[in-house]
Amino acid sequence: MDTVQNSEASTALGSDFAAIFVSLELSRSTWLVTSTSPGSGGKMSKHSVKGGDMAALLERFTQLQSRTKARTGVEYPVITIQEAGLDGFWIHRALQANAIESHVVDPASVAVSRRSRRAKTDKLDGEALVRTLLAYKRGEPRVCAMVKVPEPEQEDRRRICRERKVLIAERIKHVNRIKGLLFAQGISDYRPVRSDRRQRLEALATGDGRPLPPHVKMQIGRELDRLELLLDQIVVVERERDALLFMQENSDTAKPASIQMLLHLRGLGTEFVAILWGEGLFRHFDNRRQVAAYAGLAPSPWQSGTIDRDQGVSKAGNARLRTTMIQLAWLWVRHQPCSALTIWFKARVESNNGRMKKSTIVALARKLLVALWKYVTAGVVIEGASMKTA
Known part of the structure; x- marks a missing residue:
């Protein structure tokens, strides 16, 4: 059984994709380069370069391509993956500038062993990232969450x-x-x-x-x-x-109308608008679930058999945007008393005899963020919201 699994793994690593897959484990002192390439039989090679030495990293990629070409007679491109962390996105941008396909993954989305004393080393993490990259390129759903790198x-x-x-x-x-x-x-x-x-x-x-x-x-x-x-x-x-x-x-690329629309709403000042736009609303979202998930305001269900309960919001998102939205939700209740969102909040609190205000305000923050996103992207007016006087 083990032989069959290893053979299948070798096939998946060696022939399904015409590329050299590389993971980067980054630290201040060293970068660990873990790679697998066509014709290697599914084996992974590991090599260290000095931290911050981009020239040495590119030279390592050239060596991998040369060895693969000598083994297979074909020159394959390099595809890299790294975890989002302290190094930011400069390495990703430098790789793309050198015509190398690069991906940045959310480290919390990579599946790991659930053993209480699981082994963890840079070598094991590098191999896990390579396997994650392979699964991602195969198109496996929800294998990881790739970071959408913003423009500089x-x-x-x-x-x-x-x-x-x-x-x-x-x-x-x-x-x-x-x-x-x-x-x-x-x-x-x-x-x-x-x-x-x-x-x-x-x-x-x-x-x-x-x-x-x-x-x-x-x-x-x-x-x-x-x-x-x-x-x-x-x-x-x-x-x-x-x-x-x-x-x-006065900029054509910054969507000035959206910023002015936010500034016209009662209860939103310059600081709130700057945070809302700079931390979240400048991005493109496909639906309201993505908006709530980006701010960490999406619910986290726990369901297994007959057990079905809600764990609250995930908090796996932009903490600055989430904090700002909760503050804004309280201000919205004060400055927009006639809006449909405020009426919903007061009715919900009243139905609970004045209890659960904190959890309800978080739900209001999620609804308000989605409503603001619809307002600035599609022009959907928030029901009952009042504007500032000129």
């Missing part, structure tokens, strides 16, 4: 909103640090983000009537220096964000 310009546009989020988090840390230092001295009414923060610091006194200790005041002064730098950077980033949206209004 689309990827770069995300930087602004993501940088602003990091700066806001750092601002919160410095503000809380200053408030904590002052609260220990009996002061609780100081606001570090106000424009008169320096003047008010000089006039502060402790809760027992003493002047603010000098070392505490100097530490707070240095915290204010860092806070003011962050405030200036946030202003610069927000200006770049607004300028980018305005520039897209």
Whole structure:
């Protein structure tokens, strides 16, 4: 039985596809190249190159093609696969620039052994990726999920909103640090983000009537220096964000009408629109299920025999878009009270006697994302939604 299986595997690896299949296991120091080629009898070869050395990687591909040609008399193309990770997409783009077919796979979608102590090494992972690539090229359904690599310009546009989020988090840390230092001295009414923060610091006194200790005041002064730098950077980033949206209004490739349609809806500000467009709505989706799955808002059923239950949303998607949609869902209920989505939400919560608000708002976020996608792509007006006044 084993001999028959190995023979079938050799046939599938060696003759079904006229190509050399290569997987790349990437790390900072080394890249492990695992390959199988026609005429190799289904065997996989492994070779390491220095991490980041694209010239050495291309030279390895040339060697594989030369050896395969010497063995079979035919020059075969190279098809590669790699996991999406820390290296981003520059390797994928470099391979495509050298006329090499490249695929980037979601590592969570690759099937692995469910044993509690399964063996895991780079060699085993490389072989598994090669087998996954073969199955994918054979057309097997749901064998893995390939990543749709964005264009460099689309990827770069995300930087602004993501940088602003990091700066806001750092601002919160410095503000809380200053408030904590002052609260220990009996002061609780100081606001570090106000424009008169320096003047008010000089006039502060402790809760027992003493002047603010000098070392505490100097530490707070240095915290204010860092806070003011962050405030200036946030202003610069927000200006770049607004300028980018305005520039897209005059661009033929950025779908400016869609951005303007989002900005006209009550409850959607510039930051929400920038995140919605930059993180998700600029992509092409075939149906509403793909939209919900991309944001990780698709349901995860668990069904086996008589067991049938819902595990909640999958969370296997764009976390930034998912978080933004849940925040927007709460704002939608507040600013769009007459919309059909808000009426559905309130009726659902009322039917549960006011319980399960959190799970229902997640369902509303999924419905709202699909409705916004239909609105910007097909012009389907959200029922009952109100627009901003001019």
